[in-house]
Amino acid sequence: MPSISLIGISLIALALVYKNIIVPAFLSPLSKIPNAHFTSPVLPTWIWWKRRNATAKEILYSLHHKYGPVVRLGPNELSVNSAGGLRTIYMGGFQKDDWYRDAFINYQTPNMVSMLEHKPHSTQKRMLSHVYSKSYLQTCPDLQVVAKKLLSERLFPHIESLSQSGTPLNVFPYLQGFGMDFTSAYLFGSANGTDFLTDDKYCDHWLSLYTKFKTQLPAERKFGEIEQWCLALCDGAATCIEGLEKSGTEGSTAPIVYGQLSDCLKKEGLSGAELRLRLASEMLDHLIAGHETSGITMTYLMYELSKQPLLQARLREELRTLSPPISHPPTSESLASPKSIDALPLLDAALRETLRLYAAAPAPQPRITPFSSKPVDIEGYGNIPGGVKVASSAYVLHRNENVYPAPEQWIPERWMSSDPNEITQMRRWFWPFGSGGRMCLGSNFAMQNMKLAIAAIYSNFTTEIVDDEGIEQDDSFIAAPASQKLMLRFKRA
Numbered sequence: 001m002p003s004i005s006l007i008g009i010s011l012i013a014l015a016l017v018y019k020n021i022i023v024p025a026f027l028s029p030l031s032k033i034p035n036a037h038f039t040s041p042v043l044p045t046w047i048w049w050k051r052r053n054a055t056a057k058e059i060l061y062s063l064h065h066k067y068g069p070v071v072r073l074g075p076n077e078l079s080v081n082s083a084g085g086l087r088t089i090y091m092g093g094f095q096k097d098d099w100y101r102d103a104f105i106n107y108q109t110p111n112m113v114s115m116l117e118h119k120p121h122s123t124q125k126r127m128l129s130h131v132y133s134k135s136y137l138q139t140c141p142d143l144q145v146v147a148k149k150l151l152s153e154r155l156f157p158h159i160e161s162l163s164q165s166g167t168p169l170n171v172f173p174y175l176q177g178f179g180m181d182f183t184s185a186y187l188f189g190s191a192n193g194t195d196f197l198t199d200d201k202y203c204d205h206w207l208s209l210y211t212k213f214k215t216q217l218p219a220e221r222k223f224g225e226i227e228q229w230c231l232a233l234c235d236g237a238a239t240c241i242e243g244l245e246k247s248g249t250e251g252s253t254a255p256i257v258y259g260q261l262s263d264c265l266k267k268e269g270l271s272g273a274e275l276r277l278r279l280a281s282e283m284l285d286h287l288i289a290g291h292e293t294s295g296i297t298m299t300y301l302m303y304e305l306s307k308q309p310l311l312q313a314r315l316r317e318e319l320r321t322l323s324p325p326i327s328h329p330p331t332s333e334s335l336a337s338p339k340s341i342d343a344l345p346l347l348d349a350a351l352r353e354t355l356r357l358y359a360a361a362p363a364p365q366p367r368i369t370p371f372s373s374k375p376v377d378i379e380g381y382g383n384i385p386g387g388v389k390v391a392s393s394a395y396v397l398h399r400n401e402n403v404y405p406a407p408e409q410w411i412p413e414r415w416m417s418s419d420p421n422e423i424t425q426m427r428r429w430f431w432p433f434g435s436g437g438r439m440c441l442g443s444n445f446a447m448q449n450m451k452l453a454i455a456a457i458y459s460n461f462t463t464e465i466v467d468d469e470g471i472e473q474d475d476s477f478i479a480a481p482a483s484q485k486l487m488l489r490f491k492r493a
């Protein structure tokens, strides 16, 4: 008897070794892919530990440098770093990893970022794509009114007074405030948006709430202060829409994004509390995306420009070709058109280079390979089974030295190369906003508002660094400068 049970135990042990070690390490199609660590085919702990110690971004970079475009991080997880890989994974519509649903849901109600399945996501995205398209944004009269008000009533008076007194400004919270005011006015109408640029105490309070919000799980933060604040903004927009229907615009701009989504969801049959939370869940994501990523990007751009007075002068020369120029005090009733600002080559190159070197969302964007009859092939590694986590990251893609020579250096001129092949190649690897069906909805909006703010500032002022101790990138999903500090002094140009 004892020998029979010993044989049984040995057989079970052998079967477990076969299933959990021999197959993943030697027989699975993934076994042909270079391993990040010798334990990677059988254990996910090595990469888990690296992530826990917040060094994963640099680790991924060095792994791809050493092993090429595909690296196996764990038994069921790959990191992919190539333009072809981006096409396969992100244009191929691979579903998002569960992590998005767990981390990004608001009010226990789905929004685009947290929706995993294709159908509900694409339905909601279609509802909003038009109001975030470049052509709509560039010709939207309400957005032009918002831009003019923000510059003339908030940004210019504040920076003018700082330049006169010589007082430095921590631009990181200020630029996030600009992103928030611009985004909230577009979402909810100028009368219902925020005024973070003027109310710096509330802006600081909100940003400190947000620092905590980011560390909480959706269940913990379900109806906290930020959620209540966003609900109040949404309710303001709803009241405004009722008023607009009765009495017309009366000086304030329309709640464009809120109004558009509200109309579409009502057509789908939503109403009452369900409608209110669906709208608030989506709007909260846009407010979060709208203030943080663009605030980070503009902070790094101003950091780089502040180190280079000659480049600032070149940029100013370019900006002053705008007709009318964005001057303070204004020389014209109208503001330069978004299209003309967008067409400025040096401004575009400087912003692109900032999005490359300091991608605000630098972390891997995980997807899951589909369980389909057609085997998945990534960069020549074929027959990849369904259910494998695959991800690319802007941080690593943007540091390919064959595409971006001297990748750690901020060189806007690389985007002004006269060689069209170089530009095409750089654009194929440029991934600050993701790609495919889940690409950033707000990329055009972000580009337009960041270009406007930078154009307005450098048309009229110079900046110099007073203190840049807090400027290193950190390793989180969103790369905020570590201690959130960049002190700049403004002077009249």
Ligand code: HEM
Residues within 6 Å of the ligand: 112, 113, 125, 183, 285, 286, 287, 289, 290, 291, 293, 294, 297, 359, 360, 361, 365, 366, 432, 433, 434, 435, 437, 438, 439, 440, 441, 442, 443, 445, 446
């Ligand atoms: C510099 C500014 C911005 C950067 C770098 C950025 C980056 C990104 C990235 C990388 C993704 C894709 C995430 C993934 O694939 O999992 C994304 C998605 C998204 N972003 Fe942005 N974003 C920016 C600004 C904005 C703004 C201003 C808005 C809205 C006002 C916005 C709204 C969204 C939404 C709704 C999604 C989800 C899209 C979907 O799932 O289909 N973003 N963003």
